[in-house]
Structure formats: structure tokens, C-alpha cells
Amino acid sequence: METILSLCIGIGLSAACGFRVFVPLLVMSVASLTGLFEPMKGFEWLAMPSVCIGLTVATVCEIGAYYIPWVDNALDSISTPAAMIAGTLTTMAVSTGEMSPFASWAAAIIVGGGTASAVQLSTVAVRGLSTATTGGIANPLVSTTEWISALLISVLSFFVPVFVVIAGIILMIIGIRWIRRKKQENLNHSAV
Template identity: 40%
Template structure:
């Protein structure tokens, strides 16, 4: 079933919000998206598509278990740093996947191009920032602050997921604003670095 222009914008907004959440927690966004489908709260039909297994009992059990393990494992100092090496590529995969799901019914070329570039790019960008922050905290606090940092990540991921599912346009606007702020800071930083020392 093809989706109209309004559904396309709605799906893209939802997907980008979930992709951003995947940058904080890899398994939680697809798990809650799957649960959303099972509860009949997602106005999208996956029947007969490659994503139909997402709504199965097995998918819910596996992703729910993986979400719980991920959340608990990130509370262990230095184990969390090691997990980041695996979580970074997985975040890109999760980000692209959730966007592709929410764009089901659109042109396949657009669906996957947007999913990989926007979805994967968003989640990897956020994941990279969290890796940097966790690495800094590990160095200055010897890991003592890492569990607190992890809890903040949990909250941010859950918040973005709920906003993406309940108010997707707000999620998109928030992500665009945050991206603009981060980009402007990076540009200012590069300008300062290029200025000659007196």
C-alpha cells in the first residue's frame, strides 16, 4: 500500500525521531516501535512486507530482552566504553532500519536512500557524541560518573521515542534545531582554530 505526501512527511518525522533515539540506545527504539505496531497504534500496514516479522512475538521477546541487557550493561563502568565499539555501527543500522520501517509504502529508492543517509547518519552522529562524552567522563572520574551518564542516555532515548511516536513533527523540529546549534558551534570552533596566533 502506497502512502500519500502527508503520510510520507509523518513517516519521515517519526523515523528520524526514532533514529535519534537509536543514537542513545540501539535496541529500545525498534522494540517500542514493534510494541506500538502490536498495540495497533501505528497507522501503517506491514502485512506482506519485509518488515512484517517486526510485529511477531519472537521479535518483541528478542528486542525487549536485548533492550534490558543493553540498559543494564551500560551501567558498568569501562564495560560501557567497550560496548561503544559495537554499539556505534549497530546504531547506524538501527537508525536506518527504523526509518525504513516508518517509510514502508513509499518509493523503495527514496525509502532506503533516506533511511541510510538521514536515519543512519542521525543515529551515528548522536552515538559518536555520546562515545566522546563517556570517554571524557571515564578519564576525569575514573568511571564513577559513567552510570549517571548512562541513565541520562536512557531518559533521552525514551523521551525521543515517545515524542517521535506521539508528536513526530515536534521530534523533527527539535532535531533540526539541535543539529543547527551543534553545526554552528563546530563552525565557530573551526574559525577560531584557523585564526593566526598573535
Template identity: 40%
Template sequence: MDLLESIGIGLGLGAAAGFRIVAPFLVLSAVALFGHVPLADNLDWLGTYPAFIGLLVALAFEMLIYFIPWLDALAETVALPLATVAGTLLMALATNQLDPFAQWSLAIIAGGGTAATVRGLSGFTRLVSTATTGGLANFLIAIAEILGALLLSFLALALPLVVLVVVAVMLAIAIQFALKTYQNSRLRTPEDAA
């Protein structure tokens, strides 16, 4: 497999983990179970029915948590570090042909960083939704997140070079949004609040 394809797979799965932590592992399990993606020997367990069913239950539980307004806020406290670890692991799995130093450097910076950025932006969106709708619209965000996670996971495995571009655009938009938000907060003065 080409290095760029491996990075595309890792970034796509990492970004998907930023939306929903379990979704990319479930998709990886499903495609391995049906023989579409070969797994390394130490990951053969991921392509088994017990792993698939366990991940399916875990995803259902994760989805349920985000449909309950007060529980989703509680879940957000652990979602960022868990998504970062998941993104790191997924990138490491995708780039296992590299030497360990390059593999884990890329995994931590690109995989974990992408997952953390997506999770942070998603958490910010949920925070704004909670502040403006009292949490009533959070279920719409939860639906968008699960669909985004599943779509990105499948695309990462099917079209990794396309996903590489999609994730790069997503990250550019997130950075632009963060900079704009920061600039707007610096432009406000105490008199504006009165």
C-alpha cells in the same frame, strides 16, 4: 501518511537509536503489538510477543553493559556503526512509501547520519565523564540515554512533526558544539599546555 510525518518518525527513531540501539525497535514492537501502529506485511513479526520479549531482554542487556564502567568503553567501539545501521533501517521503514532510491538515500543520509551524530556526541560525553570522574558518573549518562531513547521513540510515533523540530534542534546544537570544540582545540598552542 504525510511525507513529513514519515521523515519525523524516521528521524526520531534514528536519533533514539543513537542513544540506545534496541530502544526504538522495542517501542515500535510494543505499539505494534497493542495495535497502535500498522506494520508492513514483512514486519508483522515485530508486533508479536516473542519479538517484544526478545527486544526487552536485549534492551536490558544493552542497559547493563552501559552501567559497568570498563564494559561501556568496550561497547562504544561497536555502538557507532550499529547505531548508524539501526538509524538507517528505521528511516527506511518509516519512508517505505517512497521509491527505493529516494527511500534508501534518505535512510542512509538522514536516518543513519542522525543516529551516528547522536551516538558520537553521546560517546564523547561518556569519554569526558570517564576522563573526569574515572567512569563513576557514566551510570548517570546511561540513565539519561535510555530515557532519551524511550522518550524520543514514543514521541516519534505520537508527534512526528514535533520530533522533526526537536531532532533538528538537537543536530544544530551538536554541530555548534563540535565546531566550538574544534575551534578551541585549534586556538590552543603548545605553550598553553605547559
């Protein structure tokens, strides 16, 4: 049961990494410093005050940079591999000692890195659509939604991890259905 809960926490945190790379790491660091979370062996550095300060600065810079026109789109090319790495690390940091190191790293790479990559690629698509349809005027709204989502998902992952995963699955199903419906509408319009 503990393994499933730690994977749910990891999935939530890695999904948050897909929205903003540093927000979940900062939340983990604050949780470590306040005693709400004990990182896996090898990730004790998250509980260092200097790391928390560094993550705070990185988070503020990352959030601020996404409000600068055209820089936000350029950041997406850097954020995609960074989100995968951060998703892998966050999932590994919450792993339990019940799994072997190989199984822990495999799960972290596949589940954590995969989840972060999927979320990050969807945010790239949304920002691209926003840029194409509004000339970037709506991008600050997209950016605000992303960092608030990263914060909420990160915090909720520690308190209601199973809910976060279930809600994520439901949202993914809704998103896939919406995309299919839009594709079908486009096919119907182009056939007319």
C-alpha cells in the same frame, strides 16, 4: 505530507537508536502489537510477540551493560555500526508506500543511518569526556540520560514527529555553538 511525517518519525526513531540500539525497536514492536503502528511491508516481524520478548531482553541487557565500568566504553565500539543499521531499519520500517523501494532505502540509509550515527558518535564523545574527567564515576549518569532519552524520543516520535525533528535541530545548533565557544575559549587560554 504522509512521506514527510514518516521521514520525521524515522528521523526521531533513528536518533533514539543513536542513544540505545534496541529501545526504539522495542517501542516499535510494542506499538505494532497494540495497533498504534503498522510497519512497512517486510517489517511485519515487529508485530510478533516473540520478537517483542526478544527485544525486551536485548534492551534490558543493553541498558544494564552500560552501567558496568569500562564495558560501557567497549560497547560504544560495537554500538556505533549497530546504531547505523538500526537507524536504517527503523526509518525503513516507517516508510510509506508513496516512495519507490530504491528511494525508501536510500532515504533510510542516508537519513536514518546518518542520524543514528551522528547521535551515537556524540554519545561516544560524551562518555569519553566523562571517563577522562571523572574516571568513569559520572558514566552511570550519562547512561541513564541516554536510555531515558532513547525512550522519550522513541515514544514522542510516534505522537509528535515534527516536534521531535525541530527540537533535534535546535539542540544540534545549540551543541555546535557550544563546541565552537569552547574551542574559542581554549584558543584564547592557550594564547595567554
